[in-house]
Amino acid sequence: MKIFTKIVLPVLLLASASPLLAQYTFFTPKEAFAIEVSLPNSAEKRLPMYRNAITSLHVQGDRVIGGTTAEEGLSPYLFIASLSDRKLVTTKDLQDIIPGQKSIATGFCKGAGNVLYAGTMPHTTKNPQAGHLIQVSLGSGDVIEVKDLGAPVAGEGIFTLLSNTQGTELYGISYPSGRFFTYNIASKKTQVYDDVAPKEKELNNLHEYAVGPEVYLCKSLILDNAGIVYGSTAGNRVFAFDPNKKTFEFLENPLPAVWGREVLGQVEAWAKAPDGRLYGGNAGDGQLFVLDPTTKKIKNLGKPTMMPRLQALAFGGDGKLYGLAGGAPGYSHLFYYDEKGAGFVDLGNPEFTMVAPGIEQGIMWRGFQLSTLAASADGKYMVIGENEALSQLMVFPVEK
Amino acid sequence: MKSICRVWLLLLCAVSTFAQKPAISEKQVAFIEYPDFPEAHSTWGSIGYNAAANTVHIGVTNHANNIGLYTFNPVQNVMKLNGFIRDMANLRPYQWQGKIHSKIVAAPDGSIYFSTDGGESREEYLMEHPQGYAGGFIMKWDPKNGLKNLGIGMQYESIKDVDIDPKTGTLYAITYPQAHFLVYNPEKNKMRDLGRLASSHVPRVLFTDWWGNCYYVDWRQRLVKYEKDSESLVFARESLPAFPGTPGSKIITGITAFAKDEAKGIIYLITYGAKVIAFHPQKEGIGKVEDLGGVFDTGKEDAWGPYVPNLNIGKNGKLYYIIGGHDNYVLKDKTVLMEFDPATRKSVILKTYPSTEITEATGYDIRDKDGNLYFAARRNPSGVGDNTRPFMIQFNPEKEIRK
Structure with missing residues (x-):
């Protein structure tokens, strides 16, 4: 038997496989998971290629509601995924309701009850259509019900959208002119204001930097506890709109900027803290800042990573402010900001396990281009949406 | 008597487990060194x-910032350094390149094409930092005109592999770490990014069929075809065959090697999960996929375990590959030269080498007019760390190499 142990067995022993995986440590909390929502030519329910960049995201109970952006000539989708079943359950092609649209990228605003609102952006064709407001609700059996509320600004897309606390009025920024509008849900009446749209002199300056409206128009609006709406305008400024007085105020403090790069100033994410302070993300150089609505002062909190962009912000159930910093041509980094603790903590690229029929053993999914972030209402989960040719959902738990 | 019988039975068992041909002649194998590059470290499929x-x-690297481009003439039996990429491409220090990771593909006019790769940890996250990685280039070289830099694929991204449509000159590329599939028309300088196709790990291999369509895999190890006529991607419905229990980390890495038998209309593939596959491409759509079994009879060990980053096909229609590398060897501290007969689906060991003599070999589908097959190999004589030296293996499965 010694011969077997000494000669034959070693020959029979095979070296274990060591996969050639990247040598970095990823953010992979226990119980985190990815949901495969995009996959071409599948027997499973999935979103098709190039029509699935997850640019709007909302969590309602166990359901994740997503809105996508499509590539040129294709139409976007709305979808529902189940957190408990970890799968995509419903898809709806926007083309069936409003043809000629490219994206649902405003995020979802809450209306009365469980009704959601979003705006669309049309394709940039020779005869572009206008973007529409849509009302989205979840019917029984995970049916997505979409109602077309029409185009609030003729010939313009809807770049940004927000609802008031009561869910009775919507506020938005049109594209490409950058006009502010209000939409009364009950009366369906729209009012359009030119106050925050860039003027000719500003446009000439912007032209010298070769930046377009997607860079300088306000990408995100927020409401303070007094019902005032805040957003950014070209030139690195922040405005406040009072819906009662229908007046605009431009704050004294500009957005935080890197010298010489003020032209890139754009708020692309907001999150309201429990104490009412407003945290914002500046796309230009990726600074996080806080706006105190009582003093109207802005404080620059710094940059979580070296890159521009700060695409999403949301408070987790653990009280931390989570966000998505950076993006193409680099990669997005998930980070959190803990004012009372470590300050900025860069979690890097998340890498979560994806399990689905056909990949029951599980595969690791690494998030590179992350565009949207939403917290579940119970605060237990943070949900990330990707912006890829084939985008997936990435979900991680937070401790309350 | 009892113990003699036991040993005899065990030996019989061992012989059947590792079927072995009579040893091949030393004159059928040549190890060829790369001259004039004392700091050379390795080759990475760059052949x-x-x-x-x-x-x-062959592209030979110091695995830091210098790559030598070599040409081997089998008739003259001469290996020649054509020059270093950074000089020939006029790269500045901030455009450093760690290696050529792609295979080297040739156009009908004799020009060759390849791409460059960061190769080091600093490539992936430092980006615009002074030590960061600018991005991998696609390059063209021919002996008359020298090297032409065709530009970056994606900013900050390496290019792991390229292939060519020989009829149109269209180049295909896959980037690292985001696994974007690129289609590049050099005549029009038109780069098209078809987006990300993989998950956490980037499958390293692209291959083309005889119509010029290009293939890759998605994260489910399904073939993804760039169909040149429709200029779009076609995804296979089913995943490539895999052994039960193949870990997800192997599935997402796809195929490691290919070799073409155009006369039979077959492209042979080896997966990262150690399967040999006969793929029958068709001009439109995805063709038939045939599971030929494993690369090696692993006995009781996991069949998906062996690591085979190379594949060649002889004039006899049989497949030849070298198992081992990246600390994964089917025989302790040995790399194994294998012959696989697609007709019988049987594999035999032709020769074993100490892993200090051949540590790892790469290269796909490289056969000269005399039937010699080539592998880009490296050796680690000390067996410690990653202190390797590259060399090329020339192997003729049917006769002695003509000198």
Whole structure:
């Protein structure tokens, strides 16, 4: 038997496989998971290629509601995924309701009850259509019900959208002119204001930097506890709109900027803290800042990573402010900001396990281009949406 | 008597487990060194055959910032350094390149194409930092005109592999770490990014069929075809065959090697999960996929375990590959030269080498006019760390190599 142990067995022993995986440590909390929502030519329910960049995201109970952006000539989708079943359950092609649209990228605003609102952006064709407001609700059996509320600004897309606390009025920024509008849900009446749209002199300056409206128009609006709406305008400024007085105020403090790069100033994410302070993300150089609505002062909190962009912000159930910093041509980094603790903590690229029929053993999914972030209402989960040719959902738990 | 019988039975068992042909002649194998590059460290699939000139081309790296481009002429039996990439491409220090990771592909006119790769940890996250990685380039070289830099694929991204449509000159590329599939028309300088196709790990291999369509895999190890006529991607419905229990980390890495038998209309593939597959491409749509079994009879060990980053096909229609590398060896501290007969689906060991003599070999589908097959190999004589030296293996499965 010694011969077997000494000669034959070693020959029979095979070296274990060591996969050639990247040598970095990823953010992979226990119980985190990815949901495969995009996959071409599948027997499973999935979103098709190039029509699935997850640019709007909302969590309602166990359901994740997503809105996508499509590539040129294709139409976007709305979808529902189940957190408990970890799968995509419903898809709806926007083309069936409003043809000629490219994206649902405003995020979802809450209306009365469980009704959601979003705006669309049309394709940039020779005869572009206008973007529409849509009302989205979840019917029984995970049916997505979409109602077309029409185009609030003729010939313009809807770049940004927000609802008031009561869910009775919507506020938005049109594209490409950058006009502010209000939409009364009950009366369906729209009012359009030119106050925050860039003027000719500003446009000439912007032209010298070769930046377009997607860079300088306000990408995100927020409401303070007094019902005032805040957003950014070209030139690195922040405005406040009072819906009662229908007046605009431009704050004294500009957005935080890197010298010489003020032209890139754009708020692309907001999150309201429990104490009412407003945290914002500046796309230009990726600074996080806080706006105190009582003093109207802005404080620059710094940059979580070296890159521009700060695409999403949301408070987790653990009280931390989570966000998505950076993006193409680099990669997005998930980070959190803990004012009372470590300050900025860069979690890097998340890498979560994806399990689905056909990949029951599980595969690791690494998030590179992350565009949207939403917290579940119970605060237990943070949900990330990707912006890829084939985008997936990435979900991680937070401790309350 | 009892113990003699036991040993005899065990030996019989061992012989059947590792079927072995009579040893191949030493004159069927040649180890060829790369001259004039004392700091050379390795090769990484960076080898290819140029049918127009009957030459083999190799990119050899110090695995830091210098890459030598070599040409081997099998008729003259001469290995020649053509020059270093950073000089020939006029790269500045901030455009450093760690290696050529792609195979080297040839156009009908004798030009060769390849791409460059960061190769080091600093490539992936430092980006615009002074030590960061600018991005991998696509390059063209021919002996008359020298090297032409065709530009970056994606900013900050390496290019792991390229292939060519020989009819149109269209180049295909896959980037690292985001696994974007690129289609590049050099005549029009038109780069098209078809987006990300993989998950956490980037499958390293692209291959083309005889119509010029290009293939890759998605994260489910399904074939993804760039169909040149429709200029779009076609995804296979089913995943490539895999052994039960193949870990997800192997599935997402796809195929490691290919070799073409155009006469039979077959492209042979080896997966990262150690399957040998006969793929029958068709001009439109995805063709038939045939599971030929494993690369090696692993006995009781996991069949998906062996690591085979290379594959060649002989004039006899049989497949040849070397198992081992990246600390994964089927025989302790040995790399194994294998012959696989697709007709019988049987594999035999032709020869074993100490892993200090051949530590790892790469290269796909490289056969010269005399039937010699080529592998880009490296050796670690000390067996410690990653202190390797590259060399090329020339192997003729049917006869002695003509000198």
